[in-house]
Amino acid sequence: MADMDDIPRPLKARPERLLDQVRARVRERGLAYTTEKTYLHWIRGFIRYHGRRHPGEMGAAEVDAYLSWLAVERRVSPRTQAIALNAVVFLYHRVLFMPLGQLGFTRARQKRRIPQVLSHAEASRIIAGISEPIRLMVQLMYGAGLRQAECCSLRIKDIDFAMTEIIVRSGKGNKDRRTVLPRSLRDALQQQIGRVELLHHQDLAAGYGEVYLPDALERKYPNAASETPWQFLFPSRNPAPDPRTGVIRRHHVHASWVRRCVRRAVRSADVHKHVTCHTFRHSFATRLLEQGYDLRTIQELLGHADISTTQIYTHVLNKGGRGVVSPIDS
Numbered sequence: 001m002a003d004m005d006d007i008p009r010p011l012k013a014r015p016e017r018l019l020d021q022v023r024a025r026v027r028e029r030g031l032a033y034t035t036e037k038t039y040l041h042w043i044r045g046f047i048r049y050h051g052r053r054h055p056g057e058m059g060a061a062e063v064d065a066y067l068s069w070l071a072v073e074r075r076v077s078p079r080t081q082a083i084a085l086n087a088v089v090f091l092y093h094r095v096l097f098m099p100l101g102q103l104g105f106t107r108a109r110q111k112r113r114i115p116q117v118l119s120h121a122e123a124s125r126i127i128a129g130i131s132e133p134i135r136l137m138v139q140l141m142y143g144a145g146l147r148q149a150e151c152c153s154l155r156i157k158d159i160d161f162a163m164t165e166i167i168v169r170s171g172k173g174n175k176d177r178r179t180v181l182p183r184s185l186r187d188a189l190q191q192q193i194g195r196v197e198l199l200h201h202q203d204l205a206a207g208y209g210e211v212y213l214p215d216a217l218e219r220k221y222p223n224a225a226s227e228t229p230w231q232f233l234f235p236s237r238n239p240a241p242d243p244r245t246g247v248i249r250r251h252h253v254h255a256s257w258v259r260r261c262v263r264r265a266v267r268s269a270d271v272h273k274h275v276t277c278h279t280f281r282h283s284f285a286t287r288l289l290e291q292g293y294d295l296r297t298i299q300e301l302l303g304h305a306d307i308s309t310t311q312i313y314t315h316v317l318n319k320g321g322r323g324v325v326s327p328i329d330s
Helices: 020-026 033-049 059-072 078-095 120-128 133-145 147-151 183-206 217-220 255-269 276-288 295-301 309-318
Strands: 166-170 177-180
Touching: 020 033, 020 078, 020 166, 033 059, 033 078, 059 078, 120 255, 120 276, 133 147, 133 177, 133 183, 133 255, 147 255, 177 295, 183 217, 255 276, 276 295, 276 309, 295 309
Parallel strands: none
Antiparallel strands: 166 177
């Protein structure tokens, strides 16, 4: 199954529809495609909340009402409310050119949640119940701290065996970073690359050996799309038409297939925790803290913009200065 959801749809030179105008402004500012989709989601929600009225007919009062509803009725987190605010403000400031002035919506209440993590034994049991190549993907989430989308988007050239590192391209916040390449996965990764190379040669022989590249890269490296290093490390089973051009290409595996495999493996492993693909990333960070690595190093490997995000993992450790021994265990 191919995941084409991360390929931007084409736009007219002068889009007429409001949401297409939002898309165009987002792309003009060089924001990530995930940001584009997120902004559209919350702008649609704003429009639906007000009975599908055109935003040009509304203003600060309607924005306050929507954001307050999210906080009071939907009980969203402050982070979610802030994303919705950014989306609506972008619409008014960058697309409609209508300043909103001072807003007075009800702020969402902070909910401090400790991330769910797995013990090493639990993670190993779950991974053992997953078939290749999805098993290798989950091993990379746990062994390198990759997000699911980052893992799906890996290309052959992003695996640097000589430097023992993985290059994450356009991660969250549209930033690149380096993370550790687990030594125990070197052989499995080389075998996976060999399978991709064979599949790519077959695709070339069949006449559709190109891979999707963002527009800027496609212009800069016109021949790269058909070169082996640019192929996705975890390709889809079948090629599919590019939604922009209709060209038949083999994209990366669909994220929903990865999630489905993880859910099945969790049930089979008899792990009674809420486990998602992101749980393996949480567990990666916790293992590093247990091993004594400093927060700044972990922050860089995870790609957190703010170290306060990384500090949340200190709350899941049962060691160190805050470690408490129960009286019943004395």
